[in-house]
Amino acid sequence: xxxxxxxxxxxxxxxxxxxxxxxxxxxxxxxxxxxxxxxxxxxxxxxxxxxxxxxxxxxxxxxxxxxxxxxxxxxxxxxxxxxxxxxxxxxxxxxxxxxxxxxxxxxxxxxxxxxxxxxxxxxxxxxxxxxxxxxxxxxxxxxxxxxxxxxxxxxxxxxxxxxxxxxxxxxxxxxxxxxxxxxxxxxxxxxxxxxxxxxxxxxxxxxxxxxxxxxxxxxxxxxxxxxxxxxxxxxxxxxxxxxxxxxxxxxxxxxxxxxxxxxxxxxxxxxxxxxxxxxxxxxxxxxxxxxxxxxxxxxxxxxxxxxxxxxxxxxxxxxxxxxxxxxxxxxxxxxxxxxxxxxxxxxxxxx
Numbered sequence: 001x002x003x004x005x006x007x008x009x010x011x012x013x014x015x016x017x018x019x020x021x022x023x024x025x026x027x028x029x030x031x032x033x034x035x036x037x038x039x040x041x042x043x044x045x046x047x048x049x050x051x052x053x054x055x056x057x058x059x060x061x062x063x064x065x066x067x068x069x070x071x072x073x074x075x076x077x078x079x080x081x082x083x084x085x086x087x088x089x090x091x092x093x094x095x096x097x098x099x100x101x102x103x104x105x106x107x108x109x110x111x112x113x114x115x116x117x118x119x120x121x122x123x124x125x126x127x128x129x130x131x132x133x134x135x136x137x138x139x140x141x142x143x144x145x146x147x148x149x150x151x152x153x154x155x156x157x158x159x160x161x162x163x164x165x166x167x168x169x170x171x172x173x174x175x176x177x178x179x180x181x182x183x184x185x186x187x188x189x190x191x192x193x194x195x196x197x198x199x200x201x202x203x204x205x206x207x208x209x210x211x212x213x214x215x216x217x218x219x220x221x222x223x224x225x226x227x228x229x230x231x232x233x234x235x236x237x238x239x240x241x242x243x244x245x246x247x248x249x250x251x252x253x254x255x256x257x258x259x260x261x262x263x264x265x266x267x268x269x270x271x272x273x274x275x276x277x278x279x280x281x282x283x284x285x286x287x288x289x290x291x292x293x294x295x296x297x298x299x300x301x302x303x304x305x306x307x308x309x310x311x312x313x314x315x316x317x318x319x320x321x322x323x324x325x326x327x328x329x330x331x332x333x334x335x336x337x338x339x340x341x342x343x344x345x346x347x348x349x350x351x
Contacts, residue, residue, distance in 0.1 A: 011102065011106040011109075012106075013042060013043070013046050014073075014074075014078075014102060015099055015103050015106065017038055017042065017046070017050070018095055018098055018099040018102060019095075019096075019099040020034075020038045021035070022092055022096040022098075022099055024037060024038070025091055025092045026092040026096070031063050031091075032054050032057050032058055035050050035051070035053055035054035035057070036050075036051070036054055038050055039051050039054070049070055049073055052069070052070075053066040053067060053069070053070070054066075056069060062083070062086055063082055063091070064079055064080075064082045064083030064086055067082060075243075076242060076243050077218075077222065077242075077243035078098065080239040080242045080243050081094055081098050081222065081225070081226065081239060081243075082094065082095070082098075083239070084226055084231045084235050084238075084239040085226075085229060085231060087231075087235060088229075088230060088231040088232055088235060090229045090231055093228075093229035093230065094225070094226065094229045094231065096229075097225040097226075097229050098225065101221060101222075101225055104305075108305075108309055112312060112313075112316060115313070115316045115317075116316060116319070118320065119316075119319040119320045119323055122320065122323050122324070122327075123323050126323065126326075126327040130327070130330055131166070131170075133334065134162065134163045134166045134167075135163070135166060135167055135170070138159065138160070138334070139163060139164075139167070141338055142156070142159075142160045142163070145341045151344065152341055153337075153340045153341065153344075155333065155336055155337045156337040156338075156340060156341055158337075159334065159337040191247075194247060195247045195248065195251075198247040198249075199247075199248040201248075202246055202248045202249055202275070203248075210311075211246055212249070212275055212276075212277070213304070213307070213308050214245065214246075214308065215244050215245055215249040215250075215275070216276055216277060216280060216304055217301070217304040217305050217307075217308045218240075218243065218244055218245060219240045219241065219244050219249075219253055219276075220240075220297060220300050220301040220304050221301040221304070221305060222236075222239065222240035222243055223236055223237060223297055223301075224294065224297035224298040224300070224301040225301075226239055226240065227293060227294040227297055228294040228295075228297075228298060233260060233293075234257060234260055234261045237253070237256065237257035237260055237266075238254070240253065241253035241254045241256075241257055242254075249275050252273040252274065252275045253273060253275070255272075255273060256269040256270055256272065256273040257269070259272065265288060266284055266293070267281055267284050267285040267288055270284060277304075279300075279303070280300050280304065283296050283297075283299060283300040284296060284297065284300065
């Protein structure tokens with residue numbers, strides 16, 4: 001009950017907590033003492049979470065197990081990374097890399113959110129204006145045409161039909177869409193259904209490229225962070241697979257980790273998964289052959305993230321002109337639908 005009353009810990013709070021814990025643990029401070037020290041420097045409700053985690057550690061649980069009691073505060077990625085660091089005795093290094101990873105991810109997410117603010121406002125305003133015109137303005141204008149017996153062109157008749165449908169069915173359709181969204185979200189709560197949906201996203205030609213890019217970047221970044229923290233490769237792969245967002249890709253990554261556990265090399269395991277780009281596999285093979293797998297994975301993760309960020313920026317940059325073109329096209333159709341009957345009326349009057 002207490003956890004439900006807590007607001008989610010913000011990205012800034014989580015980064016601060018992680019950085020301070022890494023510093024204290026690296027200085028030889030015990031985890032329970034480090035949690036108490038950090039709790040004295042954060043907001044009261046965040047401090048309450050840390051103190052509860054500290055109490056669980058004092059009861060004999062591991063740090064990772066204590067964090068698992070607060071899944072809304074500490075993500076699966078965070079908990080899996082901490083657990084892997086504890087098992088390998090490299091918790092301080094994992095926390096340092098985790099802090100840097102969280103800072104980079106928060107910075108990228110903030111950049112995308114800022115870029116989407118203006119297009120979102122523009123889309124909302126445009127939809128509101130178009131809805132008002134179709135509901136209140138168009139019926140009055142078309143009434144003038146029909147009372148004067150003007151032969152309406154096809155585009156005007158179509159707009160009148162859309163306006164009538166909007167007024168008659170707009171609210172019921174909106175309610176049906178809302179109910180469909182709620183029903184779909186409830187359907188996704190079932191793990192089997194969620195796996196089917198994620199498999200569809202990973203295999204569909206329209207979404208597969210984006211899904212593979214996001215999941216590959218997430219998996220590689222986590223794996224690089226853990227390997228550089230000297231976490232054993234199999235444990236690092238299992239932790240990286242556990243935080244892969246798409247469930248279908250996650251199962252493929254877990255299968256790759258099983259192949260490595262059975263004695264296979266990382267390159268063949270990742271290639272057999274069939275969900276990682278050839279460039280990544282080539283860089284992994286080079287790192288394995290040269291004995292610098294951690295550095296190779298770090299370069300690959302940086303390359304993957306750079307490509308993903310560039311692709312996302314391109315898509316975001318296309319949103320604004322796309323909305324402007326769509327709204328401009330709708331306004332042009334409305335102007336034509338109104339002006340053409342007016343021109344016909346003027347021609348009739350001239351005759």
